[in-house]
Amino acid sequence: MIKTLSISNSKLWRNRLKFDFWSLLIVLLLMCFLPLLDLSDYTLGILIVAMYLAIVAMSWNLLAGYCGQFSMAPAAFAMIGGYIVGLSDFHAQLSLWISVPLAIVGTAILGALLGLTVTRLKGPYLSLTTLSFAEISRVIISNSHEYTRGDQGLNVPSMMNDRLSYYYFFIVLVLLTGVFIYWLMRSKLGGFLLAIRDDQEGAESKGIDIVFYKLVAFTISCSLCGFAGAMYGSFSQLVSPEMGLLQQTGLVISMVVIGGIGSLTGPVIGAILVYLGSEWLREIGNIQMIVFAFVVIIFARFFRTGIWGFCLGLKQRLLQNHHE
């Protein structure tokens, strides 16, 4: 009886996560109905890119929001994933059925190798090392004309013929990423990541091998970014060094902060709103970055839990009022 009572409370991590997961399902379900509004191919394209960024944001959130490791290389790993697919086609004419798994495994191995160095670092040192890695890999790709065609980019074969199919395909990809992260965070690994986020020394003294679990989180996060990049390459039929620009990482971070760091649904909401906003502000050029930086500062100062946290707080208040 006690056991049943203890694990049924909504404040337990497992139950918070379950609520978060159901909310993600609802958001994705709502997105399934958007094409009924007779959206143009252009708008569908924007939403597809937003969902690509949502997967990168969810992957970064796994590392930063759940494990407290602030990597500055999510866009770089997406670019590398895209390039593995592009290079496989350009040099070996491999089909996507082979090159996409190669991108997942390749970025996982690269992520693990980088992780072996950075998981022993803390705070700004981890961020600076990953930032350096991101810039170095982008510059290498950009300057290796012989193999990568430099800034011209590489063509990637397409998987589908029309944007609507891609739209639903990306909804499924976001869903699969969500299910995977939900499953991961529901397991004991998820609990260990939360413990590491909250207090590394405390976690280690309670029996958690922090270097190993940070490495696991780092590898999975990089691999998911690589997967997203590979899929985006297939949609846009082009991968270029621009995918790995630091600006892209900034965009991903602002999506997570605005949507709600440390949640499943927040990064998806953030990705859609921020990317739609960025398209809306496209006319004002680079000033849009100032607008986003300003919005991130406002959120970081006044709404640290982002839109998702704000919604949870609202739900809490409504429930309280209902009980009173």
Added chain:
Amino acid sequence: MNNLLSIQNLSKSFGGNQAVDAVSFSIQEGSIMGLIGPNGSGKTTVLNMLSGILQADSGSIKLENRSLNGLKPSKLAKLGIMRMFQMTRVFNRISAFDNLLISGQALGLSFNDSVAKADQLMQELQLEHVKFLDAGELSGGQKKLLEFGMCFMRSPKLALLDEPFAAVHPKMRETMVNFIIEKNKIGHTFLIVSHDMPIVQQLCQECICMSTGKVIASGNTKSVLSSPEVIEAYLGDDHV
């Protein structure tokens, strides 16, 4: 009783400062040992070395004749050496109950066993009314009790408690003392660092006093507390 932990000539220096200087002592299985001394005497550094947070410059640490030198804190926790910190180290953004579940699973318990054990500890530590609050919302004393529970999710061979009673409400202190007494009755071993002499006298059969990195007195708690060297270390030579 058998020796559970043996420490021989343990030393640690930070730059030119010799924080711990050739410290040797042993802890018997099923005992409660006190480690006292004025601030800066090296008590916490000894605990840091015993729990793997710091590596000793020289000397040996053995648990049941197995060398512990060079092992990581997580490995030591799995071997049964659990550490409670002076500044509590709980996981602030998840519920108190989740803190216990995670600690249980980190020590190898299944999810269901962790739930059962966490429920039992919440009752024993009188934290039931706050078990679904985030640990960050608990009072200082409640956090200490919670960390206590995290250390006992799987019976430790040796619990290292650093200032467990400091800045804790008397009622909670009583809960902690009773918890230690009950656990000791069933064979648990404790090493307690504390400045609270009445509690040290009440709980610890044996005691070690350190000053400027060295052991200046050890043995029966009453005799250690009345030794002139200990009084001098705490109060200065005017009081000897």
